[in-house]
Amino acid sequence: MSGRYCAIQVDLDGLWVIEKLSGRSVPLETDPVFYDGTERLLRLFEEFGVKATFFVVAKDLESGNKLNLVRRIISSGHEIASHGMSHGYITMLDDDEARREIAGSKEAIDNALGLKIAGFKAAGFAARREVVPFLEEAGYRYDSSVLPTSLGPVMEAVLKVRYRKWGMATAPRGPYVPARKDIFRRGESAIVELPVTTMPLLRFPAHFSYASAMGLTYASITRPHKFSRYVTYLFHPLDLVDRAAMVGGKVLPKTRISFDGRVALARAMLEHFVTGFNIVTSREMAQIVRSKHAAA
Numbered sequence: 001m002s003g004r005y006c007a008i009q010v011d012l013d014g015l016w017v018i019e020k021l022s023g024r025s026v027p028l029e030t031d032p033v034f035y036d037g038t039e040r041l042l043r044l045f046e047e048f049g050v051k052a053t054f055f056v057v058a059k060d061l062e063s064g065n066k067l068n069l070v071r072r073i074i075s076s077g078h079e080i081a082s083h084g085m086s087h088g089y090i091t092m093l094d095d096d097e098a099r100r101e102i103a104g105s106k107e108a109i110d111n112a113l114g115l116k117i118a119g120f121k122a123a124g125f126a127a128r129r130e131v132v133p134f135l136e137e138a139g140y141r142y143d144s145s146v147l148p149t150s151l152g153p154v155m156e157a158v159l160k161v162r163y164r165k166w167g168m169a170t171a172p173r174g175p176y177v178p179a180r181k182d183i184f185r186r187g188e189s190a191i192v193e194l195p196v197t198t199m200p201l202l203r204f205p206a207h208f209s210y211a212s213a214m215g216l217t218y219a220s221i222t223r224p225h226k227f228s229r230y231v232t233y234l235f236h237p238l239d240l241v242d243r244a245a246m247v248g249g250k251v252l253p254k255t256r257i258s259f260d261g262r263v264a265l266a267r268a269m270l271e272h273f274v275t276g277f278n279i280v281t282s283r284e285m286a287q288i289v290r291s292k293h294a295a296a
């Protein structure tokens with residue numbers, strides 16, 4: 001197990017984020033996805049002794065109830081990082097708007113919670129080639145936006161978004177120090193990139209949300225192998241929400257696995273990681289990668 005690291009991550013996308021993809025708007029506070037899904041993830045992480053990294057959208061901290069829940073996440077020993085200001089896709093913003101998502105969200109989260117967060121993950125894995133200086137200026141230590149997958153066009157279709165700048169298919173699969181001019185290439189900058197894990201060769205996304213949408217066979221084929229040195233494994237609150245029981249009957253993305261099946265799959269995945277890897281927060285993984293880079 002020594003020398004193998006796994007960072008469990010959660011993108012705290014609430015109902016308003018999911019509905020925004022379909023052009024609908026719902027109030028920030030009325031959000032069973034955010035509350036129920038996050039509570040269930042917290043219980044599972046406690047059961048397995050996992051300290052995870054929760055990427056929060058700064059706008060959600062305007063809600064007192066959500067702020068309280070995020071404070072409980074912190075008091076349970078988890079890391080908080082940024083998932084942007086308002087879940088805007090960096091690739092579709094001009095430079096000033098991109099800075100607001102990146103630097104503005106760090107400032108808002110730091111101020112609301114009295115912390116100094118270290119990490120950023122772009123909404124929708126929409127990493128943009130030129131974004132490293134923005135991350136450096138804002139004072140981040142790591143980014144976890146790159147999804148080095150061959151399935152960019154498919155994901156664009158599924159998420160109904162045109163990212164325009166998919167440069168991810170050829171990005172390194174494991175963590176790296178990116179070039180200042182190009183987040184998809186190795187180089188020298190003050191940031192560490194922790195790509196969201198994809199499977200070797202075919203580079204299909206390996207994270208839980210994708211697996212639960214695609215089914216159990218896909219989940220087992222893409223399960224990050226115990227020989228991987230570094231794994232980042234991503235959940236969303238929606239993964240662990242009982243959609244049938246949700247008030248309001250919102251139209252949510254389809255999943256091939258039942259609610260009970262998803263909870264069982266989450267347990268199996270966490271068991272797999274705690275027995276095969278050192279579980280670290282994303283911040284800790286970035287520090288390990290940075291010190292190895294400095295020593296090399």
Ligand SMILES: [Zn+2]
Nearest residue numbers: 011013123124
């Ligand atoms: Zn998101």
